[in-house]
Amino acid sequence: MTDARATAPRRRDLLSLIGAAAGGSAMYLAMTALGHAQASDYAGPIQLAGRPAKASVLILGAGIAGLVAAHELRRAGYEVQVLEYNDRVGGRTWTIRGGDSYTELGGARQNCAFDAGLYVNPGPWRIPYHHRALLDYCKRLGVPLEPFIQVNHNAYLHARNAFGGRPQRYRAVQADFNGMISELLAKAVKADKLDQLVSKEDTEILLDALQDWGALDDDFAYRAGPYASEHRGWAKPPGGGLSAQPIDSTPLNPRDLLTSRLWRGLGVALDYDYQTTLFQPVGGMDRIAQAFAREVGDLVTLRAKVTAIRQDDAGVSVVWQDTQSQAVQQTRADWCLCTIPLSILSQIEMNVGAPMAAAIDSVPYAAAVKIGLQFRRRFWESDEAIYGGITYTDLPISVIGYPATGYFSAGPGVLLGAYAFGPYAYEFTAMDPAARIEKALEFGAQIHPQYRREFQSGVAVAWHRVPSNLGCFGLWTEAARAEHYKNLCAIDGRIVLAGEHASYIPAWQEGAVLSSLDAITRLHERVMKS
Amino acid sequence: MRPQGLVAAAIVLGVPAAMAQTFGSRTHFTEQGGAAIYAGVCAACHMPNGLGASGAGSYPSLAHDARLAAAAYPIGVVVQGQRAMPSFAETLSDQQIAEVITYVRTHFGNAYADGVTPAQVGAARSSR
Numbered sequence A: 001m002t003d004a005r006a007t008a009p010r011r012r013d014l015l016s017l018i019g020a021a022a023g024g025s026a027m028y029l030a031m032t033a034l035g036h037a038q039a040s041d042y043a044g045p046i047q048l049a050g051r052p053a054k055a056s057v058l059i060l061g062a063g064i065a066g067l068v069a070a071h072e073l074r075r076a077g078y079e080v081q082v083l084e085y086n087d088r089v090g091g092r093t094w095t096i097r098g099g100d101s102y103t104e105l106g107g108a109r110q111n112c113a114f115d116a117g118l119y120v121n122p123g124p125w126r127i128p129y130h131h132r133a134l135l136d137y138c139k140r141l142g143v144p145l146e147p148f149i150q151v152n153h154n155a156y157l158h159a160r161n162a163f164g165g166r167p168q169r170y171r172a173v174q175a176d177f178n179g180m181i182s183e184l185l186a187k188a189v190k191a192d193k194l195d196q197l198v199s200k201e202d203t204e205i206l207l208d209a210l211q212d213w214g215a216l217d218d219d220f221a222y223r224a225g226p227y228a229s230e231h232r233g234w235a236k237p238p239g240g241g242l243s244a245q246p247i248d249s250t251p252l253n254p255r256d257l258l259t260s261r262l263w264r265g266l267g268v269a270l271d272y273d274y275q276t277t278l279f280q281p282v283g284g285m286d287r288i289a290q291a292f293a294r295e296v297g298d299l300v301t302l303r304a305k306v307t308a309i310r311q312d313d314a315g316v317s318v319v320w321q322d323t324q325s326q327a328v329q330q331t332r333a334d335w336c337l338c339t340i341p342l343s344i345l346s347q348i349e350m351n352v353g354a355p356m357a358a359a360i361d362s363v364p365y366a367a368a369v370k371i372g373l374q375f376r377r378r379f380w381e382s383d384e385a386i387y388g389g390i391t392y393t394d395l396p397i398s399v400i401g402y403p404a405t406g407y408f409s410a411g412p413g414v415l416l417g418a419y420a421f422g423p424y425a426y427e428f429t430a431m432d433p434a435a436r437i438e439k440a441l442e443f444g445a446q447i448h449p450q451y452r453r454e455f456q457s458g459v460a461v462a463w464h465r466v467p468s469n470l471g472c473f474g475l476w477t478e479a480a481r482a483e484h485y486k487n488l489c490a491i492d493g494r495i496v497l498a499g500e501h502a503s504y505i506p507a508w509q510e511g512a513v514l515s516s517l518d519a520i521t522r523l524h525e526r527v528m529k530s
Numbered sequence B: 001m002r003p004q005g006l007v008a009a010a011i012v013l014g015v016p017a018a019m020a021q022t023f024g025s026r027t028h029f030t031e032q033g034g035a036a037i038y039a040g041v042c043a044a045c046h047m048p049n050g051l052g053a054s055g056a057g058s059y060p061s062l063a064h065d066a067r068l069a070a071a072a073y074p075i076g077v078v079v080q081g082q083r084a085m086p087s088f089a090e091t092l093s094d095q096q097i098a099e100v101i102t103y104v105r106t107h108f109g110n111a112y113a114d115g116v117t118p119a120q121v122g123a124a125r126s127s128r
Helices: A009-022 A024-033 A062-075 A132-141 A170-190 A200-214 A227-234 A254-260 A264-268 A285-297 A355-362 A422-429 A434-442 A478-489 A507-530 B001-014 B036-044 B070-082 B096-106 B117-125
Strands: A056-060 A077-085 A100-101 A110-111 A143-150 A154-159 A234-237 A277-281 A304-309 A316-322 A330-332 A335-338 A368-376 A389-393 A399-402 A413-421 A457-463 A495-497
Touching: A009 A457, A024 A056, A056 A062, A056 A316, A056 A330, A062 A077, A062 A285, A062 A507, A077 A285, A077 A330, A100 B117, A132 A277, A132 A285, A132 A507, A154 A170, A170 A200, A170 A227, A170 A254, A170 A264, A254 A422, A264 A389, A277 A285, A304 A335, A316 A335, A335 A507, A355 A478, A368 A422, A368 A434, A413 A422, A422 A457, A422 B036, A434 A457, A478 A495, A478 A507, A495 A507, B036 B096, B070 B096, B096 B117
Parallel strands: A056 A077, A056 A335, A154 A389, A335 A495
Antiparallel strands: A100 A110, A143 A277, A304 A316, A316 A330, A368 A413, A368 A457, A389 A399, A399 A413
16 A cells, blocks of 8 residues: 555665665565565465354454454354444445545545546555455455556656656666666776676676666667667657658766656565556455455444443453444444554553553554546546556655556546655645645646646545544554564454554555454464363 | 754755745655644644544544643653654654644643743653
8 A cells, every 4th residue: 555654765765776776686685684575474265164152253343354354254153243433344445436425534525526437546556466365355256356557667757856847757767777877887897896796707797787787888888879769768769661760869867867866766666565466456446345245244334433342251342332323332242353443442442451452552653645636538648658557756746646447548537646645644634625636736737737727626535534544554663563563463352453553564455354364363263262 | 853954954955935834845844833833734633723533533632731731741742652643753853843832732722821942842852
């Protein structure tokens, strides 16, 4: 879900540089050493062996973690009930379409006016191929998937103070950065600066590699010419017939490129989370929630606000309020799987031991804002030949995400017009939705001048104002993990927690799935022993 | 002290005045003065009127708030964070934190006249 876990931009920049300079394997080794790459450890469909003797589980929250647990625990023979605050299932797995309305904290109501078939995913919007547990549920539940375009060489990298504010094509930045580094390294090799590191025999191979990878010419220079154009594109591309001869393009000035920091945008695609192939559900991310709802929707009580969770030797009683009738109710079960975000759970009365209570209180929640914008024509395709993918910018909107579906249609299209984190996200959140959209248009128009003329309508979701969540995802620090993570995940009496906050894949649906599978596996073992 | 240094650098480099307020930096807040800092940062959750909001959980109201009587409490919350509320130690300078806490303690029905100083914030920061 995140390009920018708000932590450590410096480390990310370092990783980008390592990756861009040394290739994927060096990047991966560096990431592993820095504790960044986290593989999904999914081992195939869960097997909860043995039938529990009439045991009941109350699940709090019908997001991905709660839905997975409801599905699997019922299959294993448990009596299952689910309480959900929202009037829909899915939690952060959420899609807003035309006709939907959404009221945020503070009371601002947005009525989405997108055309039929168009949508924005305010939460997760992409699924890496290695998120095997979530993809397996999509397969088993029949959720059609299509490729999500992460890298588009014809999208832009943009910085306000670089190249007069003109966006540069990803392809050109990548070619020029690789070319610049290769030329520098080739010069060092030829001046015997690296003879301590590279043997004489390997020097020739290294020079071959640099020439190939960096598009260097016969003099090991990166400059305008056929080699550079093969990577960065032409001023006039090769054609057919009488005027077919191509004209080479001119690389960016190396120093300008370095100081522009546009190379930051190249690093994203080197990150394990964003390596191809990525997927999205056809029609919106909430297709996953709807598929689960077909299986376990009958177990879910919507509009239920949990106010107290009390366990005793025999079971767990949960007090909740029907948010429509205001009636206060109580539900009891033998066990409780609680997937409520810690931003909410830390405010709910609950009698767990001090270690779990301290863990629940130890995780601040990240700010994030997404803004969907509908334009009357898909100008990014027709005018600029950008089909899916992401433009990265240092403007507060951070990204422009182009729809990876519906290509070449004549009608309107919806862009992701902002995906803000950190201070920018707070500042967007503090505005009312109309002002957020206006700002997204103002910033986006610096990259696509067509914005003002073509804009039709927008939807802005600021996660700190989402009533069910009060924040986007749990921002663990390594120190907090060391002190609290195991206490958060351990079963406390008859209560166990699950969700992205109880995973090492924060903010991603895969973290919620794996956390849930781990929690119910341990819960089932406990039940079978008791 | 890093945020203050960067703010100073941004001003020296000639960032336009409007930019030095909202949306001035991806790493820290550039709003200056208690009212602007409250409106640009705190209002995201505590709402422009300071009354907070309630959904599945709540953002506490800051209006008529007896917990603000001793400045050390709000200073500690902003510097260290509290439960789901993040720390703002890396994104606001001592000066900004002092200004915004002074602002909240003298608005929204609060009238605590003793202004908060950057030195008080600095002391809380170093005891984190």
